[in-house]
Amino acid sequence: MERAVIPVAAARPGHVGDGLPAVVGAGLKVPLVTGEWVPYAGLDHAASTPSLVAVRDAVDELLPWYSGVHRGTGFVSQVATRVYERARQEVRRFTAAPPDATVVFTRNTTDALNLLGRCLPEPTAVFRFSTEHHAALLAWRGHRVHRLATPDTPAEAPAVLAKALADAPGGPKLVVITGASNVTGELWPVAELAEVAAARGARTVLDAAQLAGHRPLDLAGWGVDWAALSGHKMYAPFGAGALVGAVDWPAAADPYLAGGGATAAVAEQDDRTAVTWSALPHRHEGGSPNLVGAHAMAVAGRSLAGAGWPAVTRHEEELTTRLREGLARIPGVRVLSLWPGGHPRLGVVAFSVGRCGGEPADQRLVATALSAEYGIGLRDGAFCAHPAVRALLRDADGHQPDRALRASVGLGSTAEHVDRLLAALADLVRDGPRWRYGHPDEGWRPVPDPRPAPVLVR
Secondary structure, three states, rough: OOOHHHOOOHHHOOOOOOOOEOOOOOOOEOOOOOOEEEEEEEEEEEOOOOOOOHHHHHHHHHHHOOOOOOOOOOOOHHHHHHHHHHHHHHHHOOOOOOOEEEEEEEEOOOHHHHHHHHOOOOEEEEEEEEOOOOOHHOOOOOOOEEOOOOOOOOOHHHHHHHHHHOOOOOOOEEEEEOOOOOOOOOOOOOOHHHHHHHHOOOOOEEEEOOOOOOOOOOHHOOOOOOEEEHHHHHHHHHHHHOEEEEHHHHHHOOOOOOOOOOEEEEEEEEEEEEEEEOOOHHOOOOOOOOOOHHHHHHHHHHHHHHOHHHHHHHHHHHHHHHHHHHHOOOEEEEEEOOOOOOOOOEEEEEEEEEHHHHHHHOOHHHHHHHHHHHOEOEEEEOOOOHHHHHHHHHHOOOOOOOOOOEEEEEOOOHHHHHHHHHHHHHHHHHHOOOOOOEEEOOOOOEEOOOOOHHHHHO
């Protein structure tokens, strides 16, 4: 087959200003309850990033060639298969994994961590800090979980882990490492934690969900055994994720999903079904694979690396500094951090608002007013990290709020977005909302809400 038939949309990266990749929806306008339309200030990149223009173009170019992967001898099916397998190579390259690392495509990071959880030898001792996202907290059911207290500084984390591993009994061990907190954006010492784990015979898995779209990964250099990541957090929102890393434990485990693709041979023998399972990576990719999602992840990774990580990092650090300094000037706003001081972090800032118009602030009402009156989208809640958020919000008097606000920046963010958020928060703290809001069971809503919905949700 001639290589020229493979879609090559990623060769048109759509870079704009400062060499940064362009995102879909950068000029989107949204309605306010006042009747105005304003450019949308999307400050929720930590939840999901927009699609890169290059990714959208690549998907559009692929769709005419869409077909069953590994399912046919037809020309289009073989094109689709080659695109899918090339995506596997691209994801391995994007994560800087060893050349023999397996890449298993999943739905997202949660799916990838649960897949690895199913592959652990029984019983495995799992070590993780109390600050993790729920995906990294809950994927290890059935194994002995050792919960580690949050260290006083990131530099102390390796010592906390070393003591826990030294005190643990023998047997297989897995250390869960978060690349960056999805609550505060603070970076964990990945390489140092992996070194401590390896010295004590433990394996490691990196939750790279927040890290992957914002900093370069280096699995081989860090000495990490596995990494889990999501396309929807790295500008490829087409339903794919990946587990990348060592072959041994996944190869020895039963398939994550039993079915087509995971089977090399199936035969009925008397009253039982005899199955020969496929080798990796197909062993854990039962069912028709997400060709579009895998291709989107590959293109996103190539586009981010092609733009140059220093440019991406500089853009986000400038906006994060602007945001944090501005929040510090608003009375009653408290920025949450795992550690004191200026430790390295991504553009994720969680905070709480003390008062709104002279009354104790309801964080969800603040978020709703920011959207309805200012065209700003951010996140309120506990960010799928309930234990961490509750611990960070607990005050000296023992008061225990359970919700915070989180603003997070990325390639789709601008200085105007940050400045609008800061001005809006100052207004709300001083005067409260200008519109009336009702509070039904599902949360605050403008009353009335005259904003027209787009046709696609009518």
